Amino acid sequence: MTDATKRPLWVPPAMGLYAEKHGLYQVMQGMLEGLLIHKPEEPIEFLINQLTLNNYNAPRILILGPPASGKTTIAMWLSKQLAAPRLSQDTLLASDWSSLAASAQEYRDRKEKVPDDLWVQLIEERMQLQDCLQNGWIIEGLPDTRELARSLQAVGIIPRHVVVFYAPDSVLIERNLGKRVDCVTGEVYHTTFDWPMDETVQMHLVVPEGISEEETARRLVEYHQNYYGILQSFGKSMKLINADQPCTDALAQVLTHIQIPPRTHAPFSPRILLCGPPGSGKSLQAALIAQKYGIINVCCRDMIKEAVADGTKLGELIKPYLDNGWPVADNIVLKLLSQRLNQLDCHIRGWVLHGFPRDEDQAKLMLHMDINPNRVFFLTLPTDTIIQRLSYRMVDPVTGERYHTFYKPAATKDANDRLLRHPRDVEEAVSLKVDSYFRFSGGLETFFEDAIFINADQDPQTVFEYIESYLVNPLPIVQKDF
Template identity: 55%
Template sequence: MTRGPSDGGHQGADALHGGMDATTAPHRIPPEMPQYGEANHVFELMQNMLEQLLIHQPKDPIPFMIEHLQRDNDCVPKIVILGPPASGKTTIAMWLGKHLNTNLLSVGNLMAKEYSPLAADARRHYQKFQTLPNMLLVRLLQERLREEDCVRRGWILDGFPETREQALMVQTLGICPRHVIVLSAPDTVLIERNLGKRIDPQTGEIYHTTFDWPSSSEIQNRLIVPTGISEAETARKLLEYHRNIVRVLPSYPRILKVIPADQPCVDVFCQALTYVQTVHRSNAPFTPRVLLCGPVGSGKSLQAALLAQKYGLVNVCCGQLLKEAVADKSKYGEMIWPFLEKEIAVPDNIILKVLRQRLDQQDCIERGWVLHGFPRDLDQAHLMDSLGYKPNRVFFLNVPFDSVIERLTLRRTDPITGERYHLMYKPPPTMEIQARLLQNPKDSEEQIKLKMDLFYRNSAELEEFYGQAITLNGDQDPYTVFEYIESGIINPLPKKVP
């Protein structure tokens, strides 16, 4: 994420609630509607179907839509991998193809296709001119993508499109990738890497004299030096690539990722695989209902405040709600006070009444909420769920015991000014102030250990109950933690694979 947590608050809120038209507020949309829409990916389904209708423009849309739904291929890989010569794009494309069980398409295997008059034309043309006209190449690609295995299992395009003209032609035909990866490395590295390239003529596998030499002597003996890998030839190809790529990239805004290729091939592959498995943010209306779980001192309150500030969510702290109910002398406050006074747990049924009263208010329904401090165990989670309060994003903040001890046992309060200090991170300015500082009994190491043991005793069951929860390392800079949480909220939930 590029924006800081304090800026762009209205933009962030508008983006999350983008499906709502502010001119017709207030909206009284039953909470079940967006819950159903997100759980079943209804908005994405309709968006994909509309895109296909506009691209193909069938004479009778109804049978076309039925066929589209029956294919159920909205989530198959559709990947383009680009990069200069010797950047490793073919290797990465092959590894991705095997891992994702999808089809690898290159100019070479498109031309080699059997029983295709179009491919036969392409071979004849290539033998004569050592190049293919754009129209012939694009028609060859279109023919291949219509075949059942590409429809069912998706595809990866290796090194295509090479020019802006090709990119525009494939877009005009409705061939739209979901992820575009561009490998990048300094030209000097690429020239040196290209000189060591060798090819197995039987399998098409690419090896390298320095980085990836086969262990089998049989394979070693049959490797050949590919044509066009001299320093002069590689430099010429690099120049042509740089001239073209700057005009290709603008064709793929928002779905493009540049990965440095000057690193171990396995690292490049891992980054590429992570990217192609992400789901791009949808335009569907979305009201966040965020649950933050974590032990005492894990930073839940700070993260909730940052989310509320940036996205306009209602910050719902369960402990604070109980204190406010007592301060307001409400009917629930009178029931809560004896428990707080004796420092014993407030019964679940009373907590749920106070929580329900807050979450049912119109600001929570319209803007969404971020809840922390409840539920603390599986029984409370079941109770909350039975009443219809279902978070659509759940985060567990894990922090080691030693870090929590450091965060909490060194907290102090000035009894005169009420100012709060931390002996390590925010020490008092004078010895006089330090001498009068007091520690809250709740911040003793013994009390903290009891609370942490209780949380981690229940957390495994809670994580299992919230099956799509995201677990984060809370023991790092709070703004780094916030960026992880933020990306987990604005990106769609992954679609469950049956």
């Protein structure tokens, strides 16, 4: 007997699927980040509280940009939308419960720069409060230097999403000159672009300090000096957004960005399902995906033929169906499919399946057998294109080479004269297959709510690039509250 304690250890494939389904990798990463940020005296008790909060999807957002770029307005709107506290220089310094805030305010009063380590301590202290622990946070205007960004990262304060606004300096100066602040609520308005209709609010508006043209220009110069250092501190989590547009449009772009989950180091096994009518290129796209990423290519039709050729028990059950031209029973296909997709190589490398399911009932049975794709693609194209693709393809019986009347005609007259068309590619047979597909595909498309639809009536490499973009990037999180 082999010693099960020696490496390499064999991990059952189902464990990886369970961990992925319930987000266990993200939970472990979040627990470790919490320990590094908060450094609790009782780590076990802290981790138990973390699990109780279940806040691993809570927002952690940085809103950065030059003066008058609208970052305060966007941060306040986001705070209301996400029910997450907004942290800025002003809100941190206004903390009457913090002795650190009083120390930082003294630097401000002396017109001196607040030290980076003091900002870090202030932010760390603020994040210990329950609202940040439970609901996440939105930091506005910080860090404003590369050194502060590095210091925050060093203590484990790492955002999931970073939004950086930009606009021409002339636009920013003009914006700043018209800026007004509600002294009661802190809401920001503008004399030209966003003047409040409520006369009571108008009475509360005051001109904030430091918005003169000279002061704004000085702050812009300082911002540009630190701009590239800040950009270098944040990688692919950063999104640049043009601030020279209506605030509602900028907010929509921010919301779109934060709905995209950040990249994670958690293990991920692609489970891809390609659906589409005959002639949509499913086999070709599956081959391209398998070739580039080493994913297991699972063609349902080929798998059935291989089972019969190998003489397996399931193959013996399938053979009468093939001999009589009947469709193979769903329960037999699913058993064969489950055996293949539950092998270790499919769990480690992932799989791309095509040729099954063909209708909603088969899809339900597939999920009942715990075959759960995490990417579903529907390749769509018009009926006329399908008929043209299939009914004009032929094969050379001598060389076995495949040709097409329009896309790949035979090079010589002799080869063209001996080309044969398969009976299943006759236009009438193709029309029947297409009609059958569209009769059942509606329910299938509805069943897979998160399916991605791609126009297959274009160059195959272009189609592959579209599919690839959804494979390598996380899918957006649907936020129904927005």
